[in-house]
Amino acid sequence: MINKHTLALAVGFVLLWNSGFIGAEYGLPYTGPFTLVFWRYLALTLFLAGYLLLKKRLRWVGWKVAGSNMLIGILAHGVWLTCVLFALDNEVPAGIVALVVALQPLATGALSGYVTGERTNIYQWLGLVLGFTGVLVTVSFRIDFSSYRSVFGYLIPLVSVAAITIASLIQRRIEIKPETNKLPIDLTLFYQSLATTAVLALPAIYVEHLYTEWDPVFIYTMLWLILAVSLGAYALMWLLIERIEAIQVASLFYLGPPVTMLMAWIAFGDTIRVMDVAGLVIVFFGVFLTQFKTQKIASANNVNS
Numbered sequence: 001m002i003n004k005h006t007l008a009l010a011v012g013f014v015l016l017w018n019s020g021f022i023g024a025e026y027g028l029p030y031t032g033p034f035t036l037v038f039w040r041y042l043a044l045t046l047f048l049a050g051y052l053l054l055k056k057r058l059r060w061v062g063w064k065v066a067g068s069n070m071l072i073g074i075l076a077h078g079v080w081l082t083c084v085l086f087a088l089d090n091e092v093p094a095g096i097v098a099l100v101v102a103l104q105p106l107a108t109g110a111l112s113g114y115v116t117g118e119r120t121n122i123y124q125w126l127g128l129v130l131g132f133t134g135v136l137v138t139v140s141f142r143i144d145f146s147s148y149r150s151v152f153g154y155l156i157p158l159v160s161v162a163a164i165t166i167a168s169l170i171q172r173r174i175e176i177k178p179e180t181n182k183l184p185i186d187l188t189l190f191y192q193s194l195a196t197t198a199v200l201a202l203p204a205i206y207v208e209h210l211y212t213e214w215d216p217v218f219i220y221t222m223l224w225l226i227l228a229v230s231l232g233a234y235a236l237m238w239l240l241i242e243r244i245e246a247i248q249v250a251s252l253f254y255l256g257p258p259v260t261m262l263m264a265w266i267a268f269g270d271t272i273r274v275m276d277v278a279g280l281v282i283v284f285f286g287v288f289l290t291q292f293k294t295q296k297i298a299s300a301n302n303v304n305s
Contacts, residue, residue, distance in 0.1 A: 006243050009236050014252055016233035018259045021094045022267050023225045024085055030218035031211060033085035038204035039212065040222060041077065041197040044230050048190040057187065065181045066191050068174065073192025076167035076234070078199050083160040092153030094264060095139045098257040100157040102135045105251050107165040112172070112245070124248075127289030131254035134286055138257045138279025168241065168249065175242050185235050193230070254283050 027036050052058035060066070087097045105128050174182060183191070204210055212218070240249045258280040264270040 006240065009240055009243070010252055013233055013236035013240060014255045014259055016228050016236065018098070018256050018263060020081075020225060020229040020233065021084075021088070021098065021256075021260045022263045023221050023229060024088050025094065025264075025268070027218055027221040027225065028085065028089050030213040030215055032204075032208035033082055033089050034200055034204040035208045035210055035212055036085060037078065037082050038197065038200040038210070040225050040230060041193050041200065043222065044226050045190065045193040045197050047226070047231075048186060048193060052186060052190060057184070058190070059187075061181070061183060061187070061191075065183065068170065069183065069188050069191040070195035072167045072170055073189075073195045074199050075163040075170075077192055077196040077230075079163035080160040080167075082200070083157050083163070087153050087156040090149070090153060090156065092149075092156065093142065094260050095142050095257050096153055097157050098260045099135055099139045100153075101160055101164075102132065102253050102256050103158075104161045104165050104168075104253050105131065107161060108168060111165065111169060123289050124251075127286045128251060129286075130289065131251060131283050131286030134279045134282030134284075135254055135257050136279070137282060138261070138276050141273060141275050171238060172241050172245075185238055188238065189231070189234060192234075251287050254287055258283060 024036075031039070049058060084097055084101065087100075088094065237249065240252075258276060261270065261272060261276055265272050
């Protein structure tokens with residue numbers, strides 16, 4: 001089981017991460033997906049650069065270290081977020097987007113053994129399957145299967161699933177390799193943010209022409225997305241990856257749909273149904289099961305032998 005400090009990090013991550021869906025709902029009416037991500041990460045890059053300069057810690061670490069962190073940033077920030085925003089911009093409900101994103105733990109569970117060498121025990125697999133079942137229970141009653149546009153919306157965030165899965169596994173591999181040069185979190189986020197800004201600049205300028213309505217609502221939304229989500233949530237995610245297995249961190253994404261729906265109820269007055277609560281209970285139990293580590297199972301077997 002995880003300790004109380006790690007549990008607090010997990011709760012904070014879930015709340016901040018999923019607030020990004022709500023922030024996107026507020027921000028997208030004022031700009032396009034590419035431009036929203038570009039402004040967000042341009043501001044974040046400048047903020048981190050100023051902070052690191054003030055601390056006299058801004059430095060070039062070489063392409064080998066910077067390149068891997070930049071790749072993680074492009075995948076975990078640029079690709080993941082842009083695809084999610086395109087789904088929301090095409091009027092795909094946040095619950096549907098969260099459902100597709102919640103497929104990530106299954107992909108991580110299937111690939112983590114090949115990439116990191118970490119084994120996934122029977123309790124973790126059971127928790128993953130149970131968590132996915134809870135996600136289906138939570139959102140299936142909200143999906144309009146008769147709408148082609150709604151069903152097609154699943155395809156857009158699938159790229160997000162692939163991107164964040166690859167990024168999580170690369171980051172976890174960096175953490176478990178003793179010979180790897182690990183950067184502080186703030187410097188890591190700087191390189192990730194810099195790469196995201198550079199990649200998003202071209203489509204934001206040439207596709208969307210940087211069109212933005214600088215309404216106060218948009219400005220406040222951007223501040224939240226930058227400080228709470230980009231800084232807070234991602235920092236907590238990498239801290240969790242340092243402490244626990246990639247499969248355990250990935251399982252937290254199962255909380256996305258019910259938490260997002262709860263936030264949408266608070267922000268927009270969306271109705272919470274009985275099946276939403278039932279699914280939430282199943283998801284929580286599934287996530288609980290994924291926290292049992294292989295080492296503990298092995299220890300129990302040694303005692304019985």
